[in-house]
Amino acid sequence: MTFELTPRTGPGATVVTAAESLVTTFAERAEAADAENEMCRENFDDLFTSGISSAFVPQELGGFGLESIHDWTLAIATLARGDASTAIAITMHHAIARRMAQIYSLANTDLGPDHELTRDLAAPLRKMASGEMLVCATATEIGTDNLHPVTEVVRHRHGDRDGWRINGQKIFVTMSPIATHVSTVARLRDDDGDNMANIVLPMDTPGLLPQNDWDALGMRGSGSQSVVFKDAWVPESALSRIGPWGKWSLKYLEFRAIANIVLVGAFLGIAEAAYDIALAKLLTRSRVGQLAAEQSGIQNLVGEMALELAQCRAVLGAAGVQMDEYCERHSTSAAxxxxxxxxxxxxxxxxxxxxxxxxxxxxxxxxxxxxxxxTNSHVLGRLYRDVRAGPFMQPFGPAELREYVGQVTLGQYPER
Structure with a gap:
């Protein structure tokens, strides 16, 4: 395959090999999950058994110790060749695990050891490795963008404990039907003004209400239902500040870019699956005594597909390498x-x-x-519906994307 992507690191090779072993099984299950509009729980059992779900957990805590964004993206693309819904779902958990592992590793270095923080983060990371903790994540709300969440947390005293109370609604809470925890962002109002806060809560928190309303054109096995927060209690330990509400912060820019490029890998995987299905059929199909692969019109169309696929691989692979280099360059110094x-x-x-x-x-x-x-029952019908989810995933939609790239190219860096 032209411009075929390969892992760059040892842990990455381990994760990608594990993903390759699941492609056929996931593909066999995908039709039923799509038709029933339900998550395939067996897939997530396999992700745990194979070690993929705990890929970012440090090796000393029971995981693979994955760090490469490039290799993470490749693993998700590989899984998506079998079932894109499962692939995008597990990225939610991976993104949170990666951030925890990154902070854990920094707190565990000689540059500035923080034994208390190391201990606090080791506990959830071990739970991820043992399958006790599976985190879904969401930032999306109706009628606003990721920088201006309407969901709000305010100070609240619960019994003898100080903490917060959260109210609002999130949509596209992918993987939430089977997750143990949810990570989300909200507007935090206090004496310091309006800030963005990240919150991680158990899914069984009183006042956290799954809506069971997922019924979309594609990605039907992703479990991307809505979740309502109604006076849900947030302890101090479950909340961290990200930056000012309504503006990009360094931390949020980095997190969203790194976490979301991996979702792009899922759409590469969908394209690769469709390409392979079409080629396999064309090499055996005949019409009026002539093999389809020998017909010039078909050869031209296949050539266009191969060129588009090569372009996708080349650009996504290069972006993954650049992200790895960025993370390495700024591992000990702020960007x-x-x-x-x-x-x-x-x-x-x-x-x-x-x-x-x-x-x-x-x-x-x-x-x-x-x-x-x-037809809806044909695998290409499902892939066609699934692939349409890519452009509107935030940030950004197609119109905002072009504007943003233009601004950055011209050195007009947007605050919001």
Missing amino acids: SMEDAHGLMNDYQTAKWTVNRGAIGVVSKAMDLLGGSGY
Whole structure:
């Protein structure tokens, strides 16, 4: 395959190999999950057994010790060749695990050891490795963007404990039907003004209300229901400040760029699956005595697919390498806001390229197979519906994406 992506690190190779072992099994289960609009719990059992769900947990705590963003993206692309819904769902958990592992590792170095923080983070990381903790994540709300959440936390005393109370609603809470915890962002109002806060709560928290309302065109096995927070108690230990509400902060820019580029990998995986399905069929199909693969029109269309796929791989692979280099470069020294906007710009460039290219590849695969692919029960029908989810995933939608890339290219770095 032209520009085929390969792992760059040892832990990455381990995770990708584990993902490859699950592709066929996931593909066999995907049709039923799609038809029933339900998450395939067996897939997540396999992700745990294979070690993929705890990929970012440090080795001394029971995980693979994955650090490479490039290799993480490749692993998700590999899983998506079997079932994209499962692939995007596990990225939510991975993103939180990666951040915890990163803070744990920094607190465990000679540069500035923090034994209390190391101990506090080791506990949830061990639970992730043992399968006791599976975290879904969401930032999306109706009628606003990721920088201006309406969901709000305010000071509240619960018995003899000081803490917070959260109210609001989040949508696209992917993987929430089977998660043990949810990570979300909210507007924090106190004497210091309006801030963004990250909150991690158990899914069985009183006042945390799953809505069981997921019924979408595609990604039907992702469990991306809405969740309502109604006076849910938030202890101090479950909340951390990110930065000012309504503005990009360095921490939030970095986190969103790194966590979300991996989702782009899922759409590359969808395109690769559609490409393989179409080619396998064309090499055995004949029409009027001529093998389909020998027909010039089909050869031209397949050539276009191969070129689009190569472009997707090349850009996404390069973006993954750049993110790895960014993380290494700034592991012990803070980046500037301009650096972080450059990182987000790399993600947006990859998102634009892969989303458009993947839709094109899947659409051409359907053209090549004809009417047989135009059914909900056919795998191409599912891939076509799934691949359409890519462009509107935040940040950013297509219109905002072009504006953002233009701003960064011109050195007009947006605050919001």
